[in-house]
Amino acid sequence: MTELSLSIFNSKRVLRCRQLSAVLLAVPFIAAVVRQIFSGSDWSAVGARLCPLGCVMLIGGILFIQWIMDVRSGLVDGLVNCLGLRRKVVVSRVLCGVTIFAAQMLVFVLILSIRF
Template structure:
């Protein structure tokens, strides 16, 4: 249960930044819109297939930067000392990444399901 609470905390921290939220949602949105507009093009199909990988790399980069900032500020040490296990903190980051990835893929699939 602690992992879930920390995951919600990390997700809120990431989504609190409006620019970061816009970038996280813009990547699948732009890929899906380009796929819809240029549906007969092979390049748009390749872009649509590569979109999940791009989203995973983006989320991984964002979570890594957040992790580094938390280590420098001492938040990670405080959480590990309070909770007792570093594994709980790492699992919460993974759950945060999975949650954001699911939201991105939901946006991607919803845009692809719309017929212009």
């Protein structure tokens, strides 16, 4: 239960930044629009394969930078000392990443389901 609470906390921290939220939504949106525009060519399949990879790399980079900033500020040390296990903090970060990735893929699929 602690992991879920920390995951929600991390997700809120990531989504609180407007520019970051815009970038997180822009990647699947751009990939879906490109796929719709080039639906008859090979670029369509390439875009569909690269979108999840790009989203995972973006989320991984964001969470890694957030982790480094939390270590420097002492938040991670406080959480580890309070919770007792570093594993809970790491699992919460993974859950946060999976949640954001699922939301991005939902946006991607919804845009693909809309016919222009």
